[in-house]
Amino acid sequence: MNQPALETLSRAELEAEVLRLRQAGVVSGDAADAADAHRQALFEAIDDGFCIIEFFDGPHGPMSDYRHIEANSGYERHTGIAGIVGKTLRDIAPAEADGWLALYGEVLRSGEPVRFEREFVTAERFIEVSARRVGPACNRQVSVLFRDITARKAQEAALRRSEALARDNVQRVQLALAAGAIIGTWMWDIPNGQVAVDEGFAGVFGLPPSADPVSYTIDRLLEAVHPDDKPGVDAAIAACLADLGHYRHQYRVRGHEGRYAWVEAVGRVEADAQGQARRFPGVLLDLEARRAVEAERDRVTDELRRLTDTLEQRVADRTAELMHAEEQLRQAQKMEAVGQLTGGLAHDFNNLLAGISGSLEMIGTRLAQGRFAEVEKYLAMAQAAGRRAAALTHRLLAFSRRQTLDPRPTDVNDLISGMADLVRRTVGPAIAVECVGAAGLWTALVDASQLENALLNLCLNARDAMPDGGRITIETANRWFDARSADAHEIPPGQYLSLCVSDTGVGMSADVIAKAFDPFFTTKPLGQGTGLGLSMIYGFAKQSGGHARIYSEEGSGTTVCIYLPRYYGAEQAQGELSGHFISAADLAPAPGQGTVLVVDDEPLVRMLVVTALEDMGHHVLEAEDGAQGLKILQSDAPIDMLVTDVGLPGGMNGRQMVDAARSHRPATPVLFITGYAENAIIGSGHLEPGMQILTKPFAVGDLEQRVRTMLTGREHG
Structure with a gap:
């Protein structure tokens, strides 16, 4: 039994898979509940919005779209987008799809994480985004962390407005401190090289605390930057001064206890009327909490992968156990069927052998007694029992598709016409027999004598289903089976002709139809049927390259159809079509x-x-x-x-x-x-x-x- 790769399933699909496995007995209820609870706790431990996207090939080309396969409840809280799982990028943002695909596609190809901010116009909010690849690139998966920074953006805007009112007043940036994410401010007076910092900034950089702003040189402040990050900070500051633009950079700073902490510096260079850089105000943002969330996200992702890997192994082990149990069950069913077959066969042959051996003993006794006139009676009884044994053997061979057939081109309409009187005499005057032969009926390649036996058996079964009388209809038709209908009839596609026998009798239930072709199955009282008639017909039809089907409802009669392949060769003389010897x-x-x-x-x-x-x-x-x-x-x-x-x-x-x-x-x-x-x-x-x-x-x-x-x-x- 093939199992889906659990690591590629969405949360909803995994939950459905776990439920299916529990119902099938593959995963115990306790194990599934524990796995589900663990998974739920891991997802919801992330306060920020979190999702996993998976690229796939679409009509626009290879990896031209991605689908959201995982998301926690924080996703909607931070992005304003509900029900994201299962949606594709082109479903939610078709106009912006190419940009997002290029951005996340580079993360997938390079394995390098990215962080950026983006305004969601439709949601009227700003989102801070960080993304990294999940596992190897062949997985086609990227995990994304979202945080709503609308409040922070509003604070930054307020800071800019405050600066426009009073550029020389460092206190104007204090209006933004209510947000909590800003941990310090600075004002760099570029011409005199002094940077005024507040108490929060000083604490982050390991400087002496002061309630009032204190000025330091830029070089003195940069001494606290981590050596690995300093070249990047120098380059970012130089670029901002040259362009008179905005500044944003993340780096590590050494505090009072000598421990480095991640911060993000955000500022803007202001120029005078001559275009010379004059002031450089800015704020410090705390990145430690965000870094902790990202680390937790990575830990959760790894834990989820480990959980799904172990769950898949448990599923595989349990599946192997179930397959072994099913094989044992099938073997037991086969042995039961063999037992039924051999039991019924032994019963019938024992009866026949008893008749033969008993007749032979009586012949020996009468010969010894000189009563020769009575020998012929017992001889006839032994011969009759032998013929019945031969008939039983032929039925068994027909059932197993091992009887010897002599197939010849046969006109089935002529065969039915030749048997009509025999059928009428056999079923009796209380049952009307109607023969409806199709015009232009194709020739069949079949053993005519065996087909006659099958037709007579079907008519006898129909008679027994109508104890109070009724009607038997024998009809033929040309049939063409395409691939779909041929598969339903368990035969190769092509042209066939059908021979159907219908009655107006009691009909069959679905359970009886399912067993009707089984050997020794009969609904007749004990001693009134061998249960080999329909199984012989089924085996004969299959061995002839065709099939047999039963159509019936209780109280509405029964139709049994034999489907035989069409003969495409040259037709023989009419005297040969019957299949009988001269x-x-x-x-x-x-x-x-x-x-x-x-x-x-x-x-x-x-x-x-x-x-x-x-x-x-x-x-x-x-x-x-x-x-x-x-x-x-x-x-x-x-x-x-x-x-x-x-x-x-x-x-x-x-x-x-x-x-x-x-x-x-x-x-x-x-x-x-x-x-x-x-x-x-x-x-x-x-x-x-x-x-x-x-x-x-x-x-x-x-x-x-x-x-x-x-x-x-x-x-x-």
């Missing part, structure tokens, strides 16, 4: 005394086949595996026909043996006998001319008829 009664009898090679590794089966052929007057050669059979086929012995099992031992199956002998005997008829689905061995279910299949178990009479038919056809061919 009746031996329509052909001249075989000449007799022909030579037939029988290859089968089962001695009992080989003995029965040989005996039946010898009774027909044929000369029979025997082989027990493919190697022996091929040796005989490659000899000069006259062989009129080959009867061979498909599954042979020794590394050569029946089809491989036939192919190896084709060059020596290209026209010899071949009858494959098989009890299992070796369609892939036989050739994808398609036989070459002169080849036919007989499925085990078979009646001796069927074998004799098939051999006679194939030998006669060869003689006439």
